[in-house]
Amino acid sequence: MHPQLSPQAELTGVHVDVQRTAVLRGLDLVVAAGEVLGMVGANGSGKTTLLKVLATLVTPVAGTVRVRGPVVLLGHAPALCPQLTLRENLRFVAGLAGRDAAVADASLATVGLAAAADRRADRCSHGMRRRADLARVFVTEPSLLLLDEVQTGLDVASAGLVDHVLEVVRHRGGASVVVSHDRDQVARLTDRVVELVAGRVGPAVIV
Amino acid sequence: MHPQLSPQAELTGVHVDVQRTAVLRGLDLVVAAGEVLGMVGANGSGKTTLLKVLATLVTPVAGTVRVRGPVVLLGHAPALCPQLTLRENLRFVAGLAGRDAAVADASLATVGLAAAADRRADRCSHGMRRRADLARVFVTEPSLLLLDEVQTGLDVASAGLVDHVLEVVRHRGGASVVVSHDRDQVARLTDRVVELVAGRVGPAVIV
Amino acid sequence: MTLFGRRLPIVAAVLLAVGLAAGLAAPPDRIQGNLQRLMYVHVPAAWLAYLGFVITFGASVAWWWRRKPGHDRLAAAAAEVGVFFTGLAIVLGSVWGKPVWGVWWTWDPRLVTTALMFFVYLGYLALRRATLDPQVRARRAAVFGVVAFVQVPIVHMSVLWWRSLHQPPTVLRPGDPTIDHSMLAALLMNLLAFTVVFTVFLRARMRLAAAHDEADATPGPLAGDAVSAPRLEGVTRDG
């Protein structure tokens, strides 16, 4: 099969338990290459858990998971080391990915934090931490990007950042999954929106 | 002066430093009794810090602060004890406020978490924790309510919760301050919107 | 099927009675006299503790290899029974030590290493108890079940590595056992009886664990179903 045509991620009959509680039940999902998929669902319906399954961080108790990486997951809580500065945090990520320190600095400039790069992460405001987390996308260049309500906390000036990030991934042929409770925004950002209901993916949603 | 007419909170010439960094500079603000004040501002402009000043959690280096309580602050991070269940968390708050355990249970039912009341807070989803935090408003009955981007994480069904909470406070003659980056929503929820620029409150914003 | 099974407990009881009778019938020790009869319970208890931990080790390795939940259950049950028999060996040893050595406890390497082995496997059980998720629990327990096993040869060899007070190997050693043959027969009889008791305990624990797992496997309610729409009432909402 041509690589462009094989799906970026494919879940079949996935059952997931978290700490012995049933969260996902017989979930099927295909994320096509190059697509931006929106995902909505009630609180506690398992959206975050589903993203973790897509990132192969959680192993289902049943079902199959096939994902083509590299994957970047931006979760509810930014993955920053509080004692390190923003620059140190991103240089660490760059180092792990085998990339240059300059890439890390450039990514901070892209998200508008060049002047705050030497501030410790625990001395940054909520939105600044969110932005620094988003900067990881420019450092690791994922082909599957998973965003868990990352547009929250971004101010008006940086709201376009999410569009930009999605564009960057799409430009390189990668796919993205965007979880959000803001249905209008999801509809605007994505090609297709699905809803998570009763532990499985429901029919496509028309907003 | 008639109590209804004296402002709920009044800040004059407030200068605030956080860890020796200047955050607020000569800020003046009056929150009138019964009013719902919206507040917007760029990331890192000091909105969260300002709410802490209003809650008298942060002492300014200069300027005067006058606030009539009781105050409830719902911040970026819910104030839940992770090892305790949601019910235990709210009963603890009720106990401190000298109120009945039944009030705590009722508040959880109001936010739609009656069935999840015996789940530990660290086993709840992001939005569930947000809701449980909001339930505190029904337990402590504040006359000044400070909301720091609390509508983020709430699903479509519970989006009305913030309106409701503001209504409850207003109904008892209290005032509220709502911080958010979603200008449309702020405009809808509040009587008046101000913007925080350069460490002080700018002119009223028309959205 | 009952927890203990029907026939095996009866067999165990009969064997225990025969074993004790054999222990009482065997000749008294030349030096220790009748006190020495404690050997017939102390030694099998210690050996079965070893057996328990050997099974835990083997089942943990098997779990790494095959990932069958049954292996995890076996490892857990064997560790529990092993801890029980370790405790028994320590208590019986102390009871024996008081008249023979004059103290309940001494700083003999075998005693200390046995106590540490007890702690290690208590830690194993604590780790299992603290972990809720069955998959995570099985993984971590399997890793620790293998690591912890280092302690068993240390206990066994301790008497050889450090010359000490405690009896050196008299039976479990290369060559002819340095023990009177009628004593040996009584010891073996008791060993058999204790082994059957061990099996009864192990099987009961396994069945209990399997029943628990089955109860967990029955589909519970979805976690998400606990969340409902807010009930916004009580305040008049007149925009």
Add this chain to the structure above:
Amino acid sequence: MTAWLQLVQITRKDLLIEARSGEALLVTTPFGAVALLFVPLAVGTDTPLLREIGPGLYWVVVLLFGLLVTLRHSAVDTPAQIALLRLCGVHPVVRLAGRAVASALLLLAFELLLVPVTVALYDPAPHGWPWLLVVLPLVATGLGLLGTLAGALAQGLDGRTTLGPVLVLPLAVPLLLGATQAPRAAALGHAPWPWLLLMLTVDLIAVLALLLGAPHLEEVA
């Protein structure tokens, strides 16, 4: 009146968390027991020597691990939780006092659990043991208070100095001296009052430090 009820609430919450995590008793106690088991392995297994140093080692273990009990993870409030308490009208003194009471209770349980371990392992001379009934609570109270103070210092001064907890340790020295000397004095037929008085003084100083210091340590920023 309200303050008392709040104090009870806070203590109860701390004990509930402990019951759920078992951090102090289920886990620190075996750690302490293993520490007692380790010393003879390291210093040699000469029985008279051990009998002599047994009670002293017991107190050293109680002091050091006791401080760990009071500084346990679950006894650290997040800024959000401190803010909640303050806005619920809980005075900083009440917050820290509630914590100190919970810690003291846990410490007393910790001490009692380690007594049989020490007796079994070291077989110390049993003279003067009834005085333990007074000494144990005095040490538990003092350590509970000092540990709470240390934790508050570490949190309040975060980023500025990490030496907060270490500054409190020297205050525990008189407790250690009193605890070891009081039963010894009683065994020798002397009155142990001066030692008990010393410990009581430390406890009172700790109470005073909490009362005066707490309002200054509260910092939420």
Add this chain to the structure above:
Amino acid sequence: MTAWLQLVQITRKDLLIEARSGEALLVTTPFGAVALLFVPLAVGTDTPLLREIGPGLYWVVVLLFGLLVTLRHSAVDTPAQIALLRLCGVHPVVRLAGRAVASALLLLAFELLLVPVTVALYDPAPHGWPWLLVVLPLVATGLGLLGTLAGALAQGLDGRTTLGPVLVLPLAVPLLLGATQAPRAAALGHAPWPWLLLMLTVDLIAVLALLLGAPHLEEVA
């Protein structure tokens, strides 16, 4: 090759955090020093007795507080950070090995800082001290590895800081025995090789456990 670079990155990050928070060296070291100071206060200041038990107590303190160094707060990754490492293609073995190297280095510093304290307080007999040059790194390595393993085993559990030590402390006993007996044997004119071999064996077993166990311990849920 990439794995080595990643390991270096992780170790460097851990040491950077330590340099910033000073948790291991600025806080735990004084705690250990105070522990050494407490013992003479508790067991009496009989000089020959102290001289005898000095080296043993040094090693007990190194072991107990050393485990706390390896389990320091700042060495706990949040689930988000573990996820980040995993998605950056860092193998669990590399992650834990990086941490173990950082811990071993910190432990070596910790040991070295406590040596002068012990000498000053206990004035131990100086025989066989050159062997310390071998013994100190062996203990630091073993403890660093065992502590890392403990941290991984107890990751995310309620009582993690205290459950960890209980799991691995008994396994560290051969290290304690080797550390105390090797210089003693050398002082008596025996060859200390068997003891060094014992410690080396523990270190190798710990390495093996980490290599084999790490892939099974990774869990982010």
